[in-house]
Amino acid sequence: MKRTVAESGSPHVRNIRRYYENSLYPGATLNSVFYDAGTMRDVRYRNARGDLYPEGKETAVEFHLGAERPILREGSRCATVYGESTRELTFDIDLTDYDATGLALRYGCPCPSSGKTMCRECAFLLDGAVAVLNFFATEVFRFGSLLWTYSGNRGVHLWINDPIARSLTKSARTTLFEIVDLASSTERLKSNLKDPVSPRVRFIYESVLEPLFRRRLLDDAGLFESPAGRATTISILNLVDEELADYFRTSQEKGNALWNAAKTRARSPTNDVDPCAFLVFRFLYPVMDRNVTVSPHHQVKQPFSAHAATGKVELPFDPNGREPFSFDPDAFPSVADLLAGGGADSFRKGVDLLKKFGDRSKSNFSICPAARSDK
Numbered sequence: 001m002k003r004t005v006a007e008s009g010s011p012h013v014r015n016i017r018r019y020y021e022n023s024l025y026p027g028a029t030l031n032s033v034f035y036d037a038g039t040m041r042d043v044r045y046r047n048a049r050g051d052l053y054p055e056g057k058e059t060a061v062e063f064h065l066g067a068e069r070p071i072l073r074e075g076s077r078c079a080t081v082y083g084e085s086t087r088e089l090t091f092d093i094d095l096t097d098y099d100a101t102g103l104a105l106r107y108g109c110p111c112p113s114s115g116k117t118m119c120r121e122c123a124f125l126l127d128g129a130v131a132v133l134n135f136f137a138t139e140v141f142r143f144g145s146l147l148w149t150y151s152g153n154r155g156v157h158l159w160i161n162d163p164i165a166r167s168l169t170k171s172a173r174t175t176l177f178e179i180v181d182l183a184s185s186t187e188r189l190k191s192n193l194k195d196p197v198s199p200r201v202r203f204i205y206e207s208v209l210e211p212l213f214r215r216r217l218l219d220d221a222g223l224f225e226s227p228a229g230r231a232t233t234i235s236i237l238n239l240v241d242e243e244l245a246d247y248f249r250t251s252q253e254k255g256n257a258l259w260n261a262a263k264t265r266a267r268s269p270t271n272d273v274d275p276c277a278f279l280v281f282r283f284l285y286p287v288m289d290r291n292v293t294v295s296p297h298h299q300v301k302q303p304f305s306a307h308a309a310t311g312k313v314e315l316p317f318d319p320n321g322r323e324p325f326s327f328d329p330d331a332f333p334s335v336a337d338l339l340a341g342g343g344a345d346s347f348r349k350g351v352d353l354l355k356k357f358g359d360r361s362k363s364n365f366s367i368c369p370a371a372r373s374d375k
């Protein structure tokens, strides 16, 4: 997507350049985490206009990391790249891709009128995405070396650094992606929600997404009370249960009372998909950029890069607190904030998370429960 960014001489871009030259940019740590000795990494650079260009031609404001391959030095002159390439396993979530349902939900948030791309009110869509992907990465696949970063605009990235994740082929990455990708089409979602649903899908519905749906969509956003929210709900339910869609069209009930009533309504004997689960997954299940995960050569913006359009830093964050994770884009500093001394705490925490991510020794990868050790 073409982005509108400031001209290269603007204060915005000067700030971004100063950020890279400033001692707080963790260049040495990034080098040790993302550039292995004896390897050559495919890196691309984005300039102030947002275009990708070859190294050395212009001043970069973003770095994009691709695959890494071992090199064979021939004296001091040149290096021959040989061997299999490796790369972190990555997932990319962007609210831009949620717009089919996401925009209908934004009636309550200031984004459409303020021109902002994401605010505290609509960022809850990322809460569900982070919780679901974290569950797959740590509980299903049992990866140990994870890094979550804010993209700097409307999304988040997940990086997985376990040795086995780095060496996955395209077909293995595709398999993993498809295990996670439960809801990218109506038919796919219906088949994943068919009775009897798997324990994994039941857990995601009952323990992750439905509580979030009640809290953020029913209680905070008043989904069923707004004409746009009610209309979107009805159009989604029409795909799986026209009788229930009709009930939503005529019912005087509101919020959680309406939701509870819908959940207890008997399904027609021919309907083997729970329409309430279908609605919740349609709203909240992560929409992922397939190529970012399946292609071993795909370029992803390096953590701690400054976003060329927003000036926000791609900062790591930790979603594993005691409270349910709640994404707040305002908690992430821009380069201008950092240069003025703001955001120091979250920046320092981000550097600590990056250092931990560099440790690839915690993997217990498995997609087959029978293959797990009981210890």
Ligand SMILES: [Zn+2]
Binding pocket: 106, 109, 110, 111, 112, 117, 118, 119, 120, 121, 122, 123
């Ligand atoms: Zn918003």
